[in-house]
Each structure stands twice: as C-alpha cells, then as structure tokens.
Amino acid sequence: QQPVQSPQAVILREGEDAVINCSSSKALYSVHWYRQKHGEAPVFLMILLKGGEQKGHDKISASFNEKKQQSSLYLTASQLSYSGTYFCGTELNNTNAGKSTFGDGTTLTVKP
Amino acid sequence: DSGVTQTPKHLITATGQRVTLRCSPRSGDLSVYWYQQSLDQGLQFLIQYYNGEERAKGNILERFSAQQFPDLHSELNLSSLELGDSALYFCASSVQGSGQETQYFGPGTRLLVL
Numbered sequence: 001q002q003p004v005q006s007p008q009a010v011i012l013r014e015g016e017d018a019v020i021n022c023s024s025s026k027a028l029y030s031v032h033w034y035r036q037k038h039g040e041a042p043v044f045l046m047i048l049l050k051g052g053e054q055k056g057h058d059k060i061s062a063s064f065n066e067k068k069q070q071s072s073l074y075l076t077a078s079q080l081s082y083s084g085t086y087f088c089g090t091e092l093n094n095t096n097a098g099k100s101t102f103g104d105g106t107t108l109t110v111k112p
Numbered sequence: 113d114s115g116v117t118q119t120p121k122h123l124i125t126a127t128g129q130r131v132t133l134r135c136s137p138r139s140g141d142l143s144v145y146w147y148q149q150s151l152d153q154g155l156q157f158l159i160q161y162y163n164g165e166e167r168a169k170g171n172i173l174e175r176f177s178a179q180q181f182p183d184l185h186s187e188l189n190l191s192s193l194e195l196g197d198s199a200l201y202f203c204a205s206s207v208q209g210s211g212q213e214t215q216y217f218g219p220g221t222r223l224l225v226l
Contacts, residue, residue: 041202041217049212087155099168102155
C-alpha cells in the first residue's frame with residue numbers, strides 16, 4: 001500500500017525550515033528518502049529502519065516513529081539547492097527487501 | 113554521477129513494438145532494480161535482481177520482462193507497447209539488495225510510445 005506524504009507542496013525562503021511527513025497504514029520495515037530535481041534521477045538521502053531511529057546528513061535529518069508508522073524528514077536552514085521533489089519509499093519486511101512503495105512526493109521550492 | 117549507466121537515453125517507438133532497455137550497475141553492486149516513473153502514477157517499483165536471480169517483484173506487467181546477466185548488467189524488455197507505457201524508466205543498483213542499503217539511480221531512459 002502506497003505511503004501518504006504531506007504536504008504535497010511547500011514554498012520556503014532561504015534559511016527557513018520544513019518538515020515532510022510520510023505515513024503508512026501498515027507496519028514498516030524501513031523508510032527511504034530521496035530527492036529528485038526536475039529532469040534528473042532520484043538521489044538517495046537516507047534510510048531508516050524499524051526500531052525507531054533518527055539520522056542526519058548535514059542540515060537534513062529524519063526520524064522514524066515505528067508506533068505511528070510515520071517518518072518525517074526535517075530540512076533546516078534551507079538552501080536553494082534543496083529545491084526538488086522529495087519521495088519516501090517504504091518496505092514492509094525484510095523478506096521483500098528491495099520492494100519499495102513510494103509516496104507521491106512533496107515538491108519543495110526554496111526562494112531567495 | 114552515480115556510477116550506474118543506462119542506455120538509450122531516449123527512445124521513441126510505436127504502439128505494438130518491443131524495446132529493450134539496458135542498465136549497468138555500479139562496480140561491485142550485485143543488485144539491480146527497475147522503476148517506472150510516469151506523470152499519473154509516480155515512481156513504481158517493477159522488479160529486482162540479485163546476482164542474476166530475481167529477488168522481488170512489484171507492479172510489473174506481463175508484457176514486461178527483465179533479466180540480469182552474469183556480468184551483472186540488466187535488461188528490461190517491454191513488448192506490445194501501449195501509449196500508457198510512455199514513462200521514464202530508471203534502474204538503480206545496490207551492493208547486496210537488502211532493505212538497509214543505499215540505492216544508486218541511473219540517469220533513466222525516457223520512453224515515448226506514439
């Protein structure tokens with residue numbers, strides 16, 4: 001079942017923060033986050049595994065709340081280069097590892 | 113540059129035809145994934161191979177087939193093409209194909225069926 005991402009779109013000024021959520025109705029094994037710029041391939045940001053964890057990469061971090069079956073991506077002090085569409089991909093279990101289901105994406109626009 | 117290569121970059125063909133998309137994974141990666149990205153259906157997982165064997169199957173149509181060769185490159189065959197098959201087709205690779213790894217995406221093949 002496809003995860004639900006929210007919001008669908010967000011517009012920020014440089015330096016502002018944003019949160020993108022990814023929710024599933026089923027228990028998740030892992031959550032992946034990707035950023036895709038227009039006309040380009042998705043680029044991996046990070047993976048979170050069940051057990052609840054938080055990861056960070058520069059000013060982008062994410063959390064995975066196993067009880068809520070929700071992951072959130074945090075973008076702090078946004079930069080123009082953060083613009084793009086953010087996708088979460090979810091996997092339900094280890095036996096089907098690799099079989100990801102993706103959300104519809106959240107379009108982030110960062111303006112000067 | 114992710115290290116994953118895909119050919120061709122663009123493909124224009126007619127309904128009913130058959131095409132083959134090719135993917136070479138990053139050096140050292142044993143697993144290859146195929147995805148379809150269209151405007152109305154977003155990013156869809158099609159199929160995954162690990163070291164020549166099919167590992168996971170997603171929403172892949174019966175008209176589509178794939179394989180991974182001994183040199184680890186993979187091909188996605190699309191036959192009896194329909195207008196709705198027009199999309200971007202990405203392949204990605206990872207080291208072991210588990211759910212705990214980074215997937216590196218190739219630049220994609222843009223397929224247009226007329």
